[in-house]
Amino acid sequence: MTKNIVFFLVAVLSQNSWSQTQERSVINGKIISNTNDLEGVYVVNAKTEVMTTTDSSGAFSIMAKPDDILVFSSIQFKENRVLLTCEDFTNLNFTVRMSLVMHQLQEVVVRRYDNINAVALGIVPSGQKTYTEAERKLRTATALNPTANAGTMAGGSISADPLFNFFSGRTAMLKKEVEVEKKEFFMKLLEKMFSLEHFIDRLKIPAEYVKGFEYYAVENQQFTKILDSKNKTSTEFLLGELAVKYKEIIASEAK
Template sequence: MIKKITCFLLVTAIQSVWCQTDERLLINGKITSNTSDLEGVYVINAQTEATVTTDASGAFSILAKPEDVLVFSSVSFKEKRVKLVLENFSDLNFSVKLSMVMYQLEEVIVKKYDNINAVSLGIVPQGQKHYTEAERKLHTATALNATANAGGMVGGSISADPLLNFFSGRTAMLKKEVEVEKKEFFMKLLEKMFTWEHFVERLKIPAEYVKGFEYYAVENDKFTKILNSKNKTSTEFLLGELAVKYKELIAGEIK
């Protein structure tokens, strides 16, 4: 009985606050599912586009008010939308149950050709690793030649080229070239996935800062991992979160 009275008073107090102001308050909740992996689910306020992610226990906190719609989305779960009511803000056990996505593979027919491949035909050496141009240069500059020399030194000799490259700084330069190559790849992938108008009109990035924001985004390892998966929904959610942080940075610079 005391618990019911306390809950009633709490709801009455919250309702009184909303009668006086239209500001959003922090709502705490938790997602549940048939899995223990509940971390990293996106929770988006559809009205404000504010985005947070759940922690390892599935808990989250986000600014909202009654009538706002919370969107729950993740690669592993089906998207779910929840329209908030006043009681949700006083519910200490507010939770949302999510359903896992079940992927069904289409029938695949594989024709088997025994012992016929590029390696068996001698086109590609066995165990050949594929390198990009920058990676190939780095591998060549750092590879050690451990073949025996003409003098018969036990254990062979080591080429001086990698050592010279290391001390001259060429190895460090080539490593940077590999990183630059990766960043350029992610930049092209990002620009292919989202238009310039998306950055300006949707994410509200000033036109003159769009290119800088793209560089800022591909510097984030978590973002490039999701971007490389080519899941546009997850990429867009995280891109929105990065846009908020980036606008805070440029706002600080303008001041």
């Protein structure tokens, strides 16, 4: 008797399980969002615990039936639960919209580490002179190399490159390049320290002559020395004196 009851229960449970499986069919869908990274989102049928994942386009396929709940979850998206209807199974464009998880920073702290530089890290020796690009070219072109050809002559010999550069005029050209570079540096420093309005309104330099006055000022070695010290008061005082002389030059040329 007991065996018959057990057999009956097993048969009933098997039939119910088979019938439930038969009721479910494959539903095809696609997730959409404000990102192109749609691959790897978990799609779980909450009723059967069957799971799948989306492909690179966000498409998925899973066994389900109406009234099943599909759970969509991923690290980059908020969890979304969708109750399936009969229409979803006949909808060829069944889509589920996913919302991105926004990670908001509470505070951003920018710290300056003035003591950390190439010298502090031991990359550049302390006290070593720094060179601009033009100065490096000139130094390379004029530096004597006493170790050149040291393998062929006792005590070595002097490289012929500096002599060649001197006679070919390359050294002179590089010196001019260094001077031009220095003037450009002082021009930028001057324009950074004083606005265009300062030259026009305060120094009374006509607008069309401001750039010419800047060139005139940086040609003065005394002025560039003070300008390089970044002492604005002294620079402004000497700049005023140069402005007076420059306006006299403009006036004399206008006659």
